Amino acid sequence: MPHKTFFWFFFPTGLAMILFIGLPIVSSFFQSLHIENQQILMEVENCDPFGCTTNVRVDVEATEKLKEENPLGRFNGFGTYLDRNHLAFDEIGEAWSASSSIGEFKDIVLNLPFYKALLFTLTFCFAVTPPVIFFGFIVALSINTLTKRLKGLIVFGTILPMIVTPLIGSLVLFWMIDSQGIIGASIKILLGDPNLSLKSSSTLTWITLIIYGIWHNTPFAFIVFYAALQTVPQDPIEAALIDGASRFQRVRYIVIPHLYPVATFIMLICLMDNFRVFEPIIGFSAEGVAQSLSWMIYQDLRNENKMLFGSAGATSMLTIIGIAILLTPVLLRTWKEFRTER
Amino acid sequence: MESQINQYSKQLIIFNSIFILIWLTISIFPFLWTLWGSFKVKADFFTRSDWTYALSGFNTLIETGATATIKAYIESWTEGEFWRATMNTMIVTISVVTISLFLGTLGAYALSRSTFKYTFYILIAALIFRAMPHITLVSGYLFPFFQLNIWGILPTTIIVLVAINQPFTLWLLYSFFKTVPKELDESALIDGCSYFQAFRYIIMPVMWPGVVTAGLFSMMLAYNDFTVTALLLNQENYTMVPKINAYLGTIEYGGNYMWAVSSVVSATAPLFMIIWFFQRQLISGLTAGAVKG
Numbered sequence: 001m002p003h004k005t006f007f008w009f010f011f012p013t014g015l016a017m018i019l020f021i022g023l024p025i026v027s028s029f030f031q032s033l034h035i036e037n038q039q040i041l042m043e044v045e046n047c048d049p050f051g052c053t054t055n056v057r058v059d060v061e062a063t064e065k066l067k068e069e070n071p072l073g074r075f076n077g078f079g080t081y082l083d084r085n086h087l088a089f090d091e092i093g094e095a096w097s098a099s100s101s102i103g104e105f106k107d108i109v110l111n112l113p114f115y116k117a118l119l120f121t122l123t124f125c126f127a128v129t130p131p132v133i134f135f136g137f138i139v140a141l142s143i144n145t146l147t148k149r150l151k152g153l154i155v156f157g158t159i160l161p162m163i164v165t166p167l168i169g170s171l172v173l174f175w176m177i178d179s180q181g182i183i184g185a186s187i188k189i190l191l192g193d194p195n196l197s198l199k200s201s202s203t204l205t206w207i208t209l210i211i212y213g214i215w216h217n218t219p220f221a222f223i224v225f226y227a228a229l230q231t232v233p234q235d236p237i238e239a240a241l242i243d244g245a246s247r248f249q250r251v252r253y254i255v256i257p258h259l260y261p262v263a264t265f266i267m268l269i270c271l272m273d274n275f276r277v278f279e280p281i282i283g284f285s286a287e288g289v290a291q292s293l294s295w296m297i298y299q300d301l302r303n304e305n306k307m308l309f310g311s312a313g314a315t316s317m318l319t320i321i322g323i324a325i326l327l328t329p330v331l332l333r334t335w336k337e338f339r340t341e342r
Numbered sequence: 343m344e345s346q347i348n349q350y351s352k353q354l355i356i357f358n359s360i361f362i363l364i365w366l367t368i369s370i371f372p373f374l375w376t377l378w379g380s381f382k383v384k385a386d387f388f389t390r391s392d393w394t395y396a397l398s399g400f401n402t403l404i405e406t407g408a409t410a411t412i413k414a415y416i417e418s419w420t421e422g423e424f425w426r427a428t429m430n431t432m433i434v435t436i437s438v439v440t441i442s443l444f445l446g447t448l449g450a451y452a453l454s455r456s457t458f459k460y461t462f463y464i465l466i467a468a469l470i471f472r473a474m475p476h477i478t479l480v481s482g483y484l485f486p487f488f489q490l491n492i493w494g495i496l497p498t499t500i501i502v503l504v505a506i507n508q509p510f511t512l513w514l515l516y517s518f519f520k521t522v523p524k525e526l527d528e529s530a531l532i533d534g535c536s537y538f539q540a541f542r543y544i545i546m547p548v549m550w551p552g553v554v555t556a557g558l559f560s561m562m563l564a565y566n567d568f569t570v571t572a573l574l575l576n577q578e579n580y581t582m583v584p585k586i587n588a589y590l591g592t593i594e595y596g597g598n599y600m601w602a603v604s605s606v607v608s609a610t611a612p613l614f615m616i617i618w619f620f621q622r623q624l625i626s627g628l629t630a631g632a633v634k635g
Contacts, residue, residue, distance in 0.1 A: 001452060001455045001456040001457070001537065002459070005452070005537045006452045006456045006458070008449060009448045009452030009537070009541075010448070010449045010452045010464070010514075011455070011540075012382040012444075012445045012448060012449070013446060013448065013449035013508050013512065014449065014464075016445060016501070016504060016508055017467075017471060019505065019510050020479070020483075020501065020502050020505030020506065021471045021474060021479060021505055021506065021508075021509075022471075023377040023482070024478075024479045024480075024481075024482025024483050025474070025478070025479070025482060026482070027482040027485065027486055028478060028479075028481050028482035031482070031485055032483070045347070049349070049500075053530075071485075071488075071489065078615050081461055096415065114422075128611070138361070139362075139365055142358050142361050142362050143362065144361075144392055145354075145355075145358055145443065151471065152621070154362060154366065155621065156617070156618060157366045157369060157370050157624075158366065158369055159624075160369050160370060160373060160614065161369050163562065163613060163617050164373075164566070164610055164612070164613070165565075165566030165567070165568055165583055166568075167568045167583055167584070167586070167587060168554075168566075168583065168606050168610060170607065171586070171590075171602070171606060171623055172372045172373060172376050172606065173372055173376075175376065175379070175387070175388070176372060176375060176605065178388070180388040181388065182375065182396060206456065212478065215368065219369070223398065223625055226625075239529050247351075265456055275475070276449065276475035276476070276477065278477065278569075279569075282587065294475055294477045294478075297477045297478065297480075297481050298477055298569075298573070300481075301480070301481060301484060301573055302572075307484060309481070309484065309485050313481055313482070315481075316475075316477070316478035316481045316482070317478075319476055319478055320474065320475075323473050323474065323475065327469075327470065328352040330473075331466065331469065331470070332467070334465075334466065334469060335466070338462055338465075
């Protein structure tokens with residue numbers, strides 16, 4: 001296909017991607033270098049019969065004017081990245097010199113908003129992915145043995161948790177697990193602890209969120225494994241059968257090695273998608289004890305009157321760096337695949 | 343031989359059936375429970391005293407005179423203006439699917455038929471774009487959109503969703519176009535068709551399965567989106583998902599839980615029905631990129 005034809009075919013989608021994916025990243029970075037305007041203060045002298053006092057007040061008019069002239073705020077360089085809500089190097093340095101033990105230091109650092117969110121995000125990613133691969137594989141193996149008739153219906157039932165948006169999925173679970181819902185209430189009665197509640201302990205909340213993550217992500221792993229199972233060659237399995245291998249041995253030594261590449265694919269996609277976790281936090285109303293990086297950005301932006309563009313931009317950039325680290329293996333793999341194809 | 347491979351011991355079959363039953367319960371029961379609960383009143387569905395109230399509809403009987411009520415549905419659709427959210431969702435979904443398929447088929451066709459090296463770099467760039475968390479993109483949109491005064495309206499959101507959706511659509515359609523033999527459009531070109539004519543009259547007619555799959559994914563993205571719609575739309579233009587969130591938290595609706603429950607059912611039911619019809623396409627799309635590895 002000549003360059004010119006290619007250009008016209010590709011132009012609309014390319015333009016859309018550059019304008020709405022490429023530019024926002026640049027714009028986000030640009031915002032992160034700025035910080036909101038300071039309020040302009042002025043001294044006002046109040047005189048009454050007993051004498052004069054001077055008060056400091058916000059000069060609303062001048063502040064508004066400054067905002068109009070400079071809507072993005074003033075230039076701040078990498079200041080926002082280093083402040084208390086982001087990388088907080090100063091605070092970490094202080095904590096290092098002030099704390100007597102590593103444990104104490106860890107406590108202080110993990111209470112800083114950014115590191116707290118990073119810890120949750122990573123914990124979520126790495127706690128959800130292995131069970132997802134395990135359950136996805138087992139479910140795929142089980143459903144694969146069924147008759148064709150049953151398969152359609154059961155596959156549909158299995159993929160439901162993946163189809164609904166995370167917000168709705170987590171709400172549906174939350175309404176059951178909550179202390180007033182069916183499961184929560186039953187557990188309370190079973191354990192005989194009337195004060196037991198999801199919100200009472202942060203560990204419980206984290207576990208619930210992770211269980212939700214497994215519930216939501218397993219169908220994806222299942223589908224990919226299920227499709228890959230259809231491509232497993234039959235000859236080695238037959239040979240193993242003749243040699244007297246049990247079903248477990250056949251799965252362990254023939255099927256699983258064949259599915260390794262698929263499993264790494266699922267793992268990487270899972271890690272990447274779960275790195276952006278934030279809707280379940282809203283669905284489970286877990287903002288108090290579990291914050292993720294994406295949630296931090298959402299929090300900065302959701303108040304219409306006072307959006308913290310600078311802070312949101314800085315967190316976005318840091319999130320993108322995290323994604324880039326996770327993405328590198330996928331990119332290398334795709335690169336290699338393409339090279340061998342050509 | 344074939345039959346022996348697929349012959350399983352009795353224990354295995356029993357174990358298998360039990361496992362699948364448990365699994366199905368875990369994945370389906372929450373939805374059934376929500377459907378059931380949406381016909382009750384709040385005191386039953388969110389009960390402090392006795393969860394069997396949710397089954398028997400104890401308080402529902404006291405409050406409404408029957409064991410099931412559609413009060414929450416009526417109220418959320420009228421008073422809660424869920425009808426408006428539904429309409430917005432329909433507008434957004436239909437526009438996003440149409441536009442992204444139009445742009446995506448053109449682009450993916452070009453990518454699959456060009457032999458130059460830049461196609462490779464474009465596909466890699468698309469992969470990187472696909473990995474960007476949507477919220478980081480949104481944080482880049484808000485400020486320019488406020489300045490241009492295009493924040494809060496549906497067209498902006500539609501274009502943004504189309505763009506966010508493009509990388510995935512491109513990859514999916516690219517792998518589908520690759521399976522259509524090149525000879526098909528080459529012969530059309532020799533017969534004097536232009537590239538566009540070959541695309542329109544020769545390739546598109548055999549591409550329907552791929553287009554349906556890509557359309558399905560675009561639909562799911564637009565229908566399910568929360569991040570973009572919640573932050574880029576104003577209250578009146580909310581689609582279903584941010585609307586449900588608004589029922590839960592804002593002062594305006596006063597945390598009206600039963601509205602949210604019934605709206606979740608109203609929003610999920612059509613989606614499940616569509617997926618039921620197009621299940622095969624959905625699965626073929628999810629595996630298109632994966633199994634080759």
